[in-house]
Amino acid sequence: SSEAAVQNAPDPIALTEEAAGHYCQMVILEHDGPKAQMYLAGMQNPLWFSQVRDGLAYIKSPEQSAEILVMYVNDMGKAKSWSEPGDMNWIRADEAYYVVGSDAKGGMGAPELAPFSSKEKALEFAALRGGEVKLLDEISAQAVLAPVDEEGSDQ
Amino acid sequence: MTSILSIARLELLIARRNLWVATAILLMALFNVVLTIAGNAPTGDLGASPMIIAITSITTLSVYLVPLIGLLLSFDAIAGEAERGTLTLGLSYPLSRAEILLGKFIAHMVVLGAAIAIGLGLTTAIIASRHGVGAIEWGPLSALYFTSLALGATFLGLGYTISSLVKQTGAASGVAIGLWLIAVVLYDLGLLGALVADAGGTFSKTIFPYALVANPADAFRLLNMPDQSVNMLASGLGAASSVTGFYGQLTSLLLWPVVALLFALLAFRKVEP
Amino acid sequence: MTSILSIARLELLIARRNLWVATAILLMALFNVVLTIAGNAPTGDLGASPMIIAITSITTLSVYLVPLIGLLLSFDAIAGEAERGTLTLGLSYPLSRAEILLGKFIAHMVVLGAAIAIGLGLTTAIIASRHGVGAIEWGPLSALYFTSLALGATFLGLGYTISSLVKQTGAASGVAIGLWLIAVVLYDLGLLGALVADAGGTFSKTIFPYALVANPADAFRLLNMPDQSVNMLASGLGAASSVTGFYGQLTSLLLWPVVALLFALLAFRKVEP
Amino acid sequence: REWQIAPEGEALAIALQNAEAGDIIRLAPGTYKGPIEIDKSIVLDGQSHAHVIGNEQGSVVTILAKDVTVRGLKITGSGSDGETKDAGITISKTADRALVEHNELIGNLVGIDIHGTKNALVQKNKIEGRLDHRMNARGNGVYVWNATGSKVIGNDIRYGRDGIFVNTSKKNVFEGNRMRDLRFAIHYMHANNSVVRGNTSLANHLGYAIMYSDNVVIENNLSRGDRDHGIMLNYTNKSTIIGNRVEEGGEKCVFIYNAHKNQFNQNLFAQCQIGIHFTAGSERNTFAQNSFISNRTQVKYVGSKWVDWSVEGKGNFWSDHSAFDLDGNGIADAAYRPNDIMDHVLWTQPAAKSLLGSPAVQLIRWSQSAFPALLPGGVVDKAPLMQPVLPNLKEWEER
């Protein structure tokens, strides 16, 4: 995105009780894991995503309902724990390091990409939980768009 | 003034004898009636009034038909006289070239105006007979009428320009059809292509809104389309939206006839009979 | 024969100076290239060769463009001469009217033939450069070429007919555009309407297939889209082709130019300069 | 033994304490003080005129024993703590085979909480949630958590958050319920191998929200006037959606996000802005004999692959497909492509909306029907039906 977009980008806001996931329509405050918020041109309030994966899926999907101004994700390096990702530790999605392919599950149970502002913390996480560290542009669309079908996941 | 009117009178006479008037009226009437009746089939979902539905389809149609009729009425205006040899004498008369153009313009506007009026009149009559007089919405109807006139006037002007520049009827008709293609289809196609290629970059935000409204056919369409999705767009365009909104569209549509006639005058001034 | 060729030569000269040749070639080339390039993009299980895809698109395009170019080349042929006053002398020369028509026809066919050939040549070149020379299928390509010529010839003939009947360039151009609309758009629309109204009755089974093939534009389309899978994707009227079959379509397409030229001759015979 | 209890003093509490397994406690008309706990396999029958009022703390009726029946009570006055899931009736982990029927649960945070129970049967209750609080702070009509073999049948649920919220449960049946004025009518999370059949969802935000679940059968349900989506599949696989009727919806009749190998058969999707919106990662779903009628956009699918929406020569019915069937086999002679290149442009370039209705757009639209070469990938129905196969549903019957 261009310089103008950077300057005009709205600031992130704290997660609220009303925040409902863009895809699942559920209250996302109740759920574990990092979240994402996204501002679209011409819209006052951000779109919320119950998982970072879904936010990235929105970005990487060919559909667009409006221009994306900015997306923020929780910096899991500053989160209290996986289940308490934090209120105001938002970082720009295009500046984050993501751990892709770890065993971490998002708030709803799908495989999750863990975002960090610091590359070191990301590497640390990857060492612990598996996966590799990638920048936004390096994440393939397939990684967030491919169907999730975990045969053995149900009891 | 009498001179201009006399020219207009004569042109009308010729247009009538050449069956242009009948053709234009028939075309507009036919398509309007078909669209109005087709649009009134009970689909019943969108919740739009029958009048608005009719106006939407007629707008879509008019984008094609009004420029076409305008160009067909005008492409022969200068070239035809030059070929027939009547121009030499005409230009020696105590009328300025502007007056000659104006006379022809008035005549052709009368033809166009009559054709559009009859077409819309039939639409109104059909709707009134099916849904009662209450279903008629005079606002959008008259907006459509007057913007159609402006659109027609633009293409009359451009037609005269072509006719003056080319000076041969055969060639003029070709160029006119080319212009029609460009203005009505290819221009927007280009914009669309640019949008896709640009993928939300600066073109989409800064140039596109102006480029869109700069085309009189687009300005006309946007002005007459009540579709909300179109107006909603303005919000996404930021600063450009105010310029390209209703007033921008109206300005474009009102400016174009003037500009086109000025072009025509400049081109006509260069014609040596 | 020399006379006919001399007329053809002269008409070609005039067509070249009037930029008709350039316009026709440019139009065909532009659209063909766009379609060929665009048609080579999609992936997936369409199961057709790039050549067939391109030919299918170009066929559909040609249904519109070839008649249009044909009519634009021809509408002025008689009316223009009548208006310019060159017809009187021309008709006193020791050529029959058939020969005069034939001369013009040859010239216009050369223009049309060149335009189509260049368009198809570009298509072939693009495909060869992308998929190798092996991807070129000469059979469908030459079929498309010659049927395009037949389609063009038909509308040249009809254009001469109009030009002879109307005798005024301005009016002739209007009638020509009307004919184009009817043949290319409204006729099929009417058939569709009849099909809907008839709802599978006798019309659909007995008259419709013949009515469809009776339109040279439809016959042309059916002839060039024989591939059932592509046809399924392309047009809703495909199934009717099975009734009249290849020979029916071919007969229609080969008969039409002859009939159109006969019409033209009859009309031209009636012209008093 | 049968107990006849009048609404006086601590009679109910005493009866509950003294009853033995197999006893029947019948309550005379009148109000009874809650909360109560049932820890024996008894039948508590309010005979439709007994009203148990909780103290706004915790659940009003808690079933702890197996094989308990709670019938004919009016229950109000639960607590409001979402964490502890304060409910009108809580069927706890130990209360296998509970039968809860013909009760009227009004204004409780959660109506009935099936909490880790096996084989509970909840039927023909009338549940009205709260209208205070914000939607998200309200409770669900029936909350099914970690339960197996539950049957929720014929309940009439209104107000509150979700009508039936199923979480981490399996092999349940949800049948013939009516849900109105809710967020989701039925909300599935991590609930496999269940059946959702014959329910009615009216004017909710979302009708049937199936998430993170496999092998769900969604059959013969009705969604009418649901604001966002009629049916939503979110990370849901291998499910069967058959014979449902989604109509007069708001945004989308069906929304599919990252769901695959699902089967859609003989459903009706009518009068929505979008018939089916098909997004990322949704593959190998099959669609046959569905009817798409008068949706503004029948299908929204952005993808460069061709997806055939017909199964063994039978496709779907599309109300906007103007095709013919000259050979009379019931299958249209031309394929149907719900989306064209223009749709793709509009979905990817929102600014292009201003060109809607322009000749250029019409040209492109027309080209897609005329020039197969210009088609982007997308949904193709190679065997569209000429006649719709409409699902036959029983309308909800008022008791």
Next chain:
Amino acid sequence: MPALKIEHVIKRHGTLETVSDVSLNVEPGERVALLGHNGAGKTTIIKMVLGLMPITAGSIDVLGHAPGTAAARKQTGYLPESVAFHGALTGREQLHHFARLKSTSLKAADDLLERVGLAHAADRRIRTYSKGMRQRIGLAQVVLGQPKLAILDEPTSGLDPVSRHEFYDIVEELANNGSAVMLSSHALTELELRTDRIAILSKGQLVANDSLQKLRDLASLPIKFKVTASNDTIEGVNQQLGGKRVNCQSLELMCAPDQKIGVLSAITALGPVVKDVDVTPASLEELYRHFSNVEEQTK
């Protein structure tokens, strides 16, 4: 056998009869001029002869063929009254084309271009030609291929005096080579020496059809003398010669053609008193008027 035989031809446009029972022959080698007021029907007759217009009644025979047949047109050259060419062509291209149509050599066309004085402009577009230059192209194309019958509708209109003479030279050459020439014209003077016969049309009817001399004799119009003397002698001259005083120095006399020499002698007999004498025979125009009026009066 005449090259052109027009017999009892009638042409009607609706109820309007524009040619009424006209019969006229043109023999090979003969030059016939068709005269008549505007709208008399000259062009109409010509178009019928060429088969460009159907004949309402009567018959026309062109070199033994029906008008408009290929055989007739093959041997006919025609110049329309308002000749026009496609402006985008050059004169040479246009004439070469005509040469090909008439199966004549291109060399002949080039020679003709030279002959009608267009060699210098032959490769310019006809669009830039002056009116007379276009007319010359028209003339050149008639002569191409030595037609057996040449039909020229107002061939000299727009031509300058010198070209006119050259044109009639060409016509004479044609006739000498055995072609029949029918031309319509309003320029009477030039016809005097350059045509063999004159046919006068009036309101669609043929009112005269003979050689100039015969017509003169038929009409026997008076000859006019203009005698100029000095101021003081004119009175006497007038008394002696009679006639009408025009001004103080001259008078006008008329006499029948056969008295011409007698009158002349009488004038010169007056000696040096007479300063000048002009003798004007009845002009072709008077003859034309005479015949046109005869028709008027008989109506």
Next chain:
Amino acid sequence: MPALKIEHVIKRHGTLETVSDVSLNVEPGERVALLGHNGAGKTTIIKMVLGLMPITAGSIDVLGHAPGTAAARKQTGYLPESVAFHGALTGREQLHHFARLKSTSLKAADDLLERVGLAHAADRRIRTYSKGMRQRIGLAQVVLGQPKLAILDEPTSGLDPVSRHEFYDIVEELANNGSAVMLSSHALTELELRTDRIAILSKGQLVANDSLQKLRDLASLPIKFKVTASNDTIEGVNQQLGGKRVNCQSLELMCAPDQKIGVLSAITALGPVVKDVDVTPASLEELYRHFSNVEEQTK
């Protein structure tokens, strides 16, 4: 002040110079004829005067205004060399239109239709008019509104002899009312009595510009006598008069204009031997050729 003042006007088309340094005035009430071979540049000059064509160099003043200005056009009447009208209109409609443009009464237009002899065809489409009839519409429109300057490019082309006279009557009327008239023509004879001054163009240059009489004097071309005697006497006549034998009955003599009477007396002195004498002064055509050739030779 002249109504039309052309000063050192040059016109070039690319490298082709079609009008070279022409200066010419026309006074109010004066009738000037513009002569010249085809392509001499007459029409070019006229178009420049009307402002229909830009002037390459020099200046033109029309009634005190620049050519082509509204003021100039307001007082100018013009007849193009190939006048044309829209065939779908009737003569009356067309002339009424012109009358409106010139702010003249429709009655005047109707009267003019009568005067040019088109009253009977006034309500027919111009498409059906004969060439001369169209030319008459053209003439009528020039005269409409009594222009101060009338520019007529070959006005009599296509007109029959009678209409030609009527046309010159109209021109005379115009001039008498103070209009300046400039007309181009190739019909020399008719100019003789009907114009005040003759300007001859050759290859874009003005080679003569004076009254006919003055031009005659300037050129002093010989007078021609044709003497006819009987077969047997011609020999003697020839010996006595000199000259050239034309055939066995007549001979031709030439003399300077001032010897005319002398030669005539000599002829008549021969008495009855002489059967006929024709006296032809140098025709306008010879005069025209003379001046055109003078130019040729000086080149």
